[in-house]
Amino acid sequence: MAGQTAGLIPVPFLALSEQMMNPLKELGKYGQAPWLDNLGRGLVRSGELAKLVNEEGIKGVTSNPAIFEKSMGHSDEYNEEIRSLLDAGVVEIGEVFNNLAFTDIRSACDVLKTVYDETKGGDGFVSMECNPYLANDTEATLTEARHLWKTIDRKNVMIKVPATDAGIPAIRTLLSEGINVNVTLLFATEYYRKVAEAYIAGLEGLPKDYDLSTVSSVASFFISRIDSKIDGALDKLIANGGDKAKLEALKGKVAIANAKLAYRDYEKIFSGPRWEKLAKRGARPQRLLWASTGTKNKAYPDTLYVDTLVGDNTVNTMPPATVAAERDHGKPTANAIKEDLKGAEKILRDLAAAGINLDEITDTLLVEGVDLFAVAADQLYGAIAGKCDELTGKKLRMTWSLGVDKEAVDGWVKTWTKKGYIRSLWAQDKTIWTNSDEDKWLGWLDAPTTAKANLAQLEAFSAKVKAEGWTDVVLLGMGGSSLGAEVLREVLAKNGTPKFHILDSTSPDEVGTLNAKLDPAKTLFIVASKSGSTLEPNLFKDFFYDRVVSTVGKDKAGSHFVAITDPGSSLEKDAKAEGFAAIFEGKKNIGGRYSVLSNFGLVPAAAMGIDLKAFVHNALAAEAACGPLSPPPTNPGAQLGIALGTLARAGKNKLTIFASKSLESFGAWAEQLIAESTGKHGKGIIPVDGEPAGSAASYGQDRTFVVLKLKGEEARDALVTALKPLGHPVIEIEVDEPMQLARLYYVFEIATAVAGAALQINPFDQPDVEAAKVKARALMEAGGAKDTDKPVFQGGGVSVYADAANAKTLAGAKSLEDVLKAHFKRVGRNDYVALVAFIERNAEHAAELDAMRAALRDATGAAVCLGFGPRFLHSTGQAYKGGPATGVFLQVTAAPVHDVAVPGRGYSFGAVVAAQAAGDLGVLVERGRRAVRVHLDNVDQGLATLRGAIEAAVK
Numbered sequence: 001m002a003g004q005t006a007g008l009i010p011v012p013f014l015a016l017s018e019q020m021m022n023p024l025k026e027l028g029k030y031g032q033a034p035w036l037d038n039l040g041r042g043l044v045r046s047g048e049l050a051k052l053v054n055e056e057g058i059k060g061v062t063s064n065p066a067i068f069e070k071s072m073g074h075s076d077e078y079n080e081e082i083r084s085l086l087d088a089g090v091v092e093i094g095e096v097f098n099n100l101a102f103t104d105i106r107s108a109c110d111v112l113k114t115v116y117d118e119t120k121g122g123d124g125f126v127s128m129e130c131n132p133y134l135a136n137d138t139e140a141t142l143t144e145a146r147h148l149w150k151t152i153d154r155k156n157v158m159i160k161v162p163a164t165d166a167g168i169p170a171i172r173t174l175l176s177e178g179i180n181v182n183v184t185l186l187f188a189t190e191y192y193r194k195v196a197e198a199y200i201a202g203l204e205g206l207p208k209d210y211d212l213s214t215v216s217s218v219a220s221f222f223i224s225r226i227d228s229k230i231d232g233a234l235d236k237l238i239a240n241g242g243d244k245a246k247l248e249a250l251k252g253k254v255a256i257a258n259a260k261l262a263y264r265d266y267e268k269i270f271s272g273p274r275w276e277k278l279a280k281r282g283a284r285p286q287r288l289l290w291a292s293t294g295t296k297n298k299a300y301p302d303t304l305y306v307d308t309l310v311g312d313n314t315v316n317t318m319p320p321a322t323v324a325a326e327r328d329h330g331k332p333t334a335n336a337i338k339e340d341l342k343g344a345e346k347i348l349r350d351l352a353a354a355g356i357n358l359d360e361i362t363d364t365l366l367v368e369g370v371d372l373f374a375v376a377a378d379q380l381y382g383a384i385a386g387k388c389d390e391l392t393g394k395k396l397r398m399t400w401s402l403g404v405d406k407e408a409v410d411g412w413v414k415t416w417t418k419k420g421y422i423r424s425l426w427a428q429d430k431t432i433w434t435n436s437d438e439d440k441w442l443g444w445l446d447a448p449t450t451a452k453a454n455l456a457q458l459e460a461f462s463a464k465v466k467a468e469g470w471t472d473v474v475l476l477g478m479g480g481s482s483l484g485a486e487v488l489r490e491v492l493a494k495n496g497t498p499k500f501h502i503l504d505s506t507s508p509d510e511v512g513t514l515n516a517k518l519d520p521a522k523t524l525f526i527v528a529s530k531s532g533s534t535l536e537p538n539l540f541k542d543f544f545y546d547r548v549v550s551t552v553g554k555d556k557a558g559s560h561f562v563a564i565t566d567p568g569s570s571l572e573k574d575a576k577a578e579g580f581a582a583i584f585e586g587k588k589n590i591g592g593r594y595s596v597l598s599n600f601g602l603v604p605a606a607a608m609g610i611d612l613k614a615f616v617h618n619a620l621a622a623e624a625a626c627g628p629l630s631p632p633p634t635n636p637g638a639q640l641g642i643a644l645g646t647l648a649r650a651g652k653n654k655l656t657i658f659a660s661k662s663l664e665s666f667g668a669w670a671e672q673l674i675a676e677s678t679g680k681h682g683k684g685i686i687p688v689d690g691e692p693a694g695s696a697a698s699y700g701q702d703r704t705f706v707v708l709k710l711k712g713e714e715a716r717d718a719l720v721t722a723l724k725p726l727g728h729p730v731i732e733i734e735v736d737e738p739m740q741l742a743r744l745y746y747v748f749e750i751a752t753a754v755a756g757a758a759l760q761i762n763p764f765d766q767p768d769v770e771a772a773k774v775k776a777r778a779l780m781e782a783g784g785a786k787d788t789d790k791p792v793f794q795g796g797g798v799s800v801y802a803d804a805a806n807a808k809t810l811a812g813a814k815s816l817e818d819v820l821k822a823h824f825k826r827v828g829r830n831d832y833v834a835l836v837a838f839i840e841r842n843a844e845h846a847a848e849l850d851a852m853r854a855a856l857r858d859a860t861g862a863a864v865c866l867g868f869g870p871r872f873l874h875s876t877g878q879a880y881k882g883g884p885a886t887g888v889f890l891q892v893t894a895a896p897v898h899d900v901a902v903p904g905r906g907y908s909f910g911a912v913v914a915a916q917a918a919g920d921l922g923v924l925v926e927r928g929r930r931a932v933r934v935h936l937d938n939v940d941q942g943l944a945t946l947r948g949a950i951e952a953a954v955k
């Protein structure tokens, strides 16, 4: 449809003899104004509207969400303006729509200005409808209508407000402010009388000296929708054996009869002393406008709802086809609307006698009318969101293979659309979750917008880091304060300068390995902690601060440090006291795992020298695509969240992430987001990241696969192809370039919040994380964790410890292999296994543990997760303790190769990691989880032994 005027059927003007009276103009002669029920850019631009107005007698224009959906959703005519709006930073879908619509409405107003002037403000109006989502909210309608009126800024615009119970008081108020109103969705004469009263009362509310002739209003009485509904009901009665002749005689008659009675009311209401008083001050009667006048039943004459409704001081707004038909063969006669009122009454009596209740039908039509416009708006905004995405750059390509769960997912997408839950989410309506404090944690929603505003500051920091010539930058932080940055480095700044490191482990070996790589004189440290009170980053900071002080002296040490923390935190205080080079603020209403598009991700990104403009630009595009007016069918975040939530509810809660090479690191960030957000109160999604590939048959039916791919790369393609026919749900997401990471972040955040709502949990708290911290703290205060219990097995440098309940299962085991056999024998259907290793995280250790994962998965059919402690405690640890009780845990601890003291604390990192492991195991056990601990005297040898034993145990 590109380039063509959407929906307009050419009027065969030239075929008619010049002498013949144009029926459209004839309508004017009888006091009826023909308006066009259509608007679109092409209609105005091509000059067609001007022609209809100047040559054919059209005196006004109406639009509605369905009309705009047709014109904007199905043409490229708006692309140019969308592009320039996006360039100017207008990304919010509602704002984009308003801008496009305002342009059309204003230009139509300008075309009709001649009519407006000629009729001294009596005609020449163009209508724009309030957002249909607001139809049942008086205050919101008022705000919207005032905004439209003020911004469109044309005397001949009319703001359309529906005649709902909430709309009518708004109509009255708007009129009393001198705003022109087109009252829409009128079906019942009872409501019409209320509307007319609101008009009169509105005018009466204007100041005594107000020129009432400047206020205009029409009451849009819908016609064909009534007949469609009634005819359907009549058909049902006929099918059920009703009197066919009598019932058939009522078809296509009721809407007109109803309109005739409305017009009779009109004549009464706009006469008499009350009205005369206003008329003397210049007031114009509120005209009845016949809307919905295209015949929906093609068996009826196409001019049925024009010629029968001609009446003095009325309007008929016609769709293009009806304009064309009337122009071609309309036969209007004066005052047709006043003919045979007795007959009209009889039709309504006969209808009631046949058992059809017109009031009920008009009530339903009103509700349906609001819904239909809301659906049209969903489609319209969806189409605009899609266009914005297309025009801003490359969007994420999502491919869905949902197998038997497709219907359930589609059903939820429909429900979410109908209930407007995405709008609720953006309106911070916590009732879509658990109605606790979710509304306090939604600051991340517009983080990209905020990031845009902060770009200059971030770019200045980036330039400073570069100019200062650091060889290394080290980020010290846990969970949400480090995982996002890690992915940023891996995807966008691999092998960059300065070298960027992350420390999120208390393993003394890991601390030692990093320390050995750094020259403190040339290293910048970023201490990242939202709360500022998290143990690990504070210990890391103490350690490296001490090293920097001893290298460059106390005076200069602060200049080697930068903090990212919430205002008022203890870290902020220390940073100020120690003269840190910079302090970047976190936001109180953004939780750690949702913080990557705030300073927690952006400051490290700046230090890495990432192109921040491009990154933020992508994040903004995702914010727009997932925005409040982007309905679920076109909202990537909502779609993903609904799918993940629905699949988890259907038991497919092991969210298995496959990623192509460049995106491999993303899963670690997504793991925290998903597990910490959803894994609580016995419910939740268990992310499975980085599990080695197996054969298609090795995956159980409790899996959902999410495949992340950079265009051109492979992500276990053959396996993915093999998984689909087995009925596994597979969601594939492809990006064109690494910079689209920003979109992935945002889409996953929305998805997680949505999945949380689907699972009916609070996705912003982490109720079970604290328990392990408390236990670890208590152990440290008591002098550290000690292995006082007798191991259930000991030999070959490996000791196995278990609490009484778990030890029972292992009783009688004589070898490590036996112990492991007994432990993993407990893995049942829908269970998962988690290997949680409080050891140095490095490639060699990961390879050993991954081999164990593969062996366990292949033998048990269960998903096998891996977490390095204490890193996972700030991530999946929440779900392991608080989520479904389906986990079987193997904790791995090891004696450090070289312990490292924490300066000024009187203890070592070795003691800390041991206490953290013991604290976590203690909580798992307390919660009745199936968990045992394997302690390795020598980490490298021990891992090899353990792998051998597992492989043998599950053979």
Ligand SMILES: O=P(O)(O)OC[C@H]1O[C@](O)(CO)[C@@H](O)[C@@H]1O
Residues within 6 Å of the ligand: 478, 479, 480, 481, 528, 529, 530, 531, 532, 533, 534, 537, 592, 593, 676, 766, 769, 873, 874, 875
């Ligand atoms: O930024 P902070 O306050 O140091 O917290 C780090 C991490 O610890 C947790 O609060 C709990 O594990 C995470 O949610 C968070 O990302």
Ligand SMILES: O=C[C@H](O)[C@H](O)COP(=O)(O)O
Residues within 6 Å of the ligand: 037, 062, 063, 064, 066, 184, 220, 222, 224, 225, 291, 292, 293, 294, 317
């Ligand atoms: O103002 C006009 C109305 O929105 C329009 O006539 C509705 O007509 P429909 O019933 O064809 O949707």
